[in-house]
Amino acid sequence: MLILTNEDIETLIDMPACVATLEAAYRDFGTGEAVDIPRQDGLVANSRPGAVHAFKTMSGSWPRAGIAALRLNSDIVHWPVVGDSPRRVKIPCSAGARYNGMVLLFSTDTGQLLCTFNDGLAQKTRVGASSGVAAKYLAREDARNLGLLGTGWQAEAQVEAMCAVRRFDLVKVYSPTAANREKFAAMFARKLGTDIRPVATAAEAAHGADILVSATNSMTPTIKPEYLRPGMHITSVRGSEIPLEVLRRVDRLVVNTHAPVSAFPARGWPSEVPEFTNGDYSRPDIGLIAYEKVPELKDVVARTVPARVSPQEITCFHNYKGLGLQFAAIGSLIYASARKRGLGITVEDRYFTQTVHP
Template sequence: MTLLLNNDEAERLLKMPEVIDELALAYSDLARDQAINRNRSDTAIPRPKLGASYVFKSMEGGYPRRGVYALRISSDIIQWPNRADGQHRKEKLPALPGNRWLGLVLLFSIDNCELLAVLPDGIIQRFRVGATNGLGIKMMARQNARRIGLIGAGYQAGTQALAACAVRTIEEIRVYSPTAAKRQAFADEWSDKLGIPVIPVAHAKEAVANADIVLCATNSMQPVIQADWLEPGMHLSSLKRFELPAECYRRADRVAVHTRLWEPDMLMMGEENIPDDELWAKRKAGDGIDWLNQPEIGQLTSGQISGRDNDQQITCFMNNVGLGLQFAAAGALLFEKARQTGAGRELPLEWFTQSVVS
């Protein structure tokens, strides 16, 4: 039987410390050639009437430790609006009936080819991103880190804070978002969830000042902090390269990346680039930094490289692109917990198999 789960079940079953631990094993396995990952692929078709593009995204990876292979797919309408302040943002439109999105994780057995589960990718997506940056904090931030400056109050920001609190004894978070109501709502919600003060501030610089850990969790395609705000001993964490200016990476004593599979494999119909020629050129530029020579997170979790040598170093983890292996590891953990608790619905395996060889 094939298990079908929904996001409510995934949110109830997944616990951030467990996801962090599972991903640490998966990354270490990958660093030792005991797991496998294929680079993310994005295919885009312009939809001029919508002022957007249709984007089909896929990524996949195998995790022999759990006996699984995962394929994550998403079918999206994406815009890159330019805000009044000149900031480009990436926005996925809820284009499906009921203002919904479509993203799935298919989990397969590598022992008998069985489709084990069909999982929604939404909650897994938030947890795998948060847990990955949480591992960056665990491996690279000072042991006595207590204060967080958080830039962003949206979809990913909450699980970033949750992961940080899972690996360090955090006492205070200061959060900045350009919208006052949004940062206040975030502060109210996550003060209650985390049991610590989450304080909204009116400028990004206020969030960064005196922070031990700076978390950037935005959908911006341009820098959201400045290099001259950095202080000795800080750990910087970003969800994408452009959240931090190049000078931040240059000033860091140690930089680690999620993966040296540096960019998704992108195929765009026609001449149009995403989101435009200038930004795409910047995305491909190296900023004078040898990105492909920076250590990957798996080298840190496996003990091959240390995250920091002393408390005065500035360290930085950049979560540059997602891996299908993350969905294999988190999906296997979710599948196991669902089986243990009886969650989900079972579908006949015969619906997905055939008597004709493919």
């Protein structure tokens, strides 16, 4: 059994390959040849003011790669107000100010545990790559201008994925903190060889954008109705970033999955956290938009429903919930590459198998 760290994974991940692999996994999911088991969160009280312990699991199986994956997180989460907006923030409470999240990969041939690795880099990569897959099908082929709201770790994967599926003349990036947007723009201009410029407002980032991406941890909307224009494609990393008014104005809406996040809160504050107002567990648009009738990305990729059908359409990939299957897909790449390059620590398999019938 192989153990990998984020430091190992950083040398293994290639965004174009991740986009292509996720596209293949979505296609198999759309034809019924892959399986996703929806996310579940357990929430209980924590000793820190305003915080909870969140225990999260999601899983999926991709037979084409011979991989099943389980992703789990043990997080201390709180919702501080930054500016005038609450943000969902994880607190690194483990020794050394570290977070707790991991992915386990199993063989669909033998059932054996093959690998375990930190989920951090894989997490942002699978979100970015899924947005890239959606943009490949939903954005105009001639999209040349990208607007990006946010400069955090999710934004990094988003700009890489968008540049993997479209060739941009200009990328405009906004963050409320000038130093953050200037650093981000300089770093990714060098890395991607693209003209990336920091701008002072979200409206300026959205102006003239063919694709508009919001990649923040904001609990309030970031994409405003006035940002929309014919032919635009929009996407986000949280359901809270796209308000109902925007969702009602788009011409073609696609979601990552119909299945909601199942939350199991203890009484008191765990059942009252902001996620139940406009976040992972509930939003104002739920019940007002018939999501069961909205196409899922897997259906678009499998071509059982149409993608973009006209240059004037406003399209939206509402990425309000992830899939365990994404970790099986990204994990298959990570595991194969690590084995090929001899990375990681190998532990005897007998510690993870047993002769006793479970």
